[in-house]
Amino acid sequence: MFKVGMKLTIETFKDGELENRFQCRIVETTEHYLCIDYPINEKTGRTTLLLDGSEFNVSFIGSDGNVHQFTSEVKGRKKLKIPVLLILKPSHQEMKKIQRREYVRVDVSLDIAIKPLNDNSPSLITRTLDISGGGLAVVDDGTSKWYKRGDVMEATIVLPYDAIHYSYFIAEVELIRAIEGRSDSPSKITFQFNNLNEKQRDQIIKYCFEKQLEVRKKING
The missing domain is CATH 2.40.10.220 (predicted glycosyltransferase like domains)
Structure with a gap:
């Protein structure tokens, strides 16, 4: 389901409310992790370094044309051709399909x-x-x-x-x-x-x- 180059949207929350929304891409996948480039804040256009342990929602458009969402967190970082963040890869059971028309905010x-x-x-x-x-x-x-x-x-x-x-x-x-x-x-x-x-x-x-x-x-x- 996850492919190199796939776009992801990351949403962080504070006190139960949406705080920031970021865009990033998958650079590499492993058995347990997705390696993503540093996320770009949609409001400021600047890259952001999320801290280890940071939790957030991740969403993407799958090959079926639907929007899928899961909860993840930063588990570390490493240097490939570019610096990347390691976030937890979800199991199939942890994925949630949401209505696309309700999603675009x-x-x-x-x-x-x-x-x-x-x-x-x-x-x-x-x-x-x-x-x-x-x-x-x-x-x-x-x-x-x-x-x-x-x-x-x-x-x-x-x-x-x-x-x-x-x-x-x-x-x-x-x-x-x-x-x-x-x-x-x-x-x-x-x-x-x-x-x-x-x-x-x-x-x-x-x-x-x-x-x-x-x-x-x-x-x-």
Whole structure:
């Protein structure tokens, strides 16, 4: 299943929340390990040296066209033609296949208005932190105190396609949870999309793929 040259996406987490996402490639495989080049941070475009014992999620697109995911950790490093990290190779039982349309998440700041279907609660005018075919996260300005898990709302998102063209995407969303901010990140609210039709979901997925391609182009120069 694993081949030299295969692209991997690594996601690290802090306090249960996504912290950073990296891109790397498999340089060599052994019985127990995958040897990967030093991961490149998608946000900064810089290589990162993950410490021994670091745990993270790894995902890749298999030959079957599906996205597969597993949990791994850094077990060491060595010098081949280039310096590489050794990460644990998963067993077949440790692999998880996930829906590709739910997977492609991009960090992006978009204007969004969220209107509760309960008229007694205030609307939230804010910006997104990330978005995928399955849902989104937005900056919480304190309005979440009026909301609770499971609240169903209407979200209107401005999707820009270039400097002068944009469209309004309107969808029903359900609140998953509110997360208190830290010194290095704002408070946020996560939502999942409800009852999207295929046209709506394809519109979001297309936008996410296009933004992801932009990020990769910047990383690869």
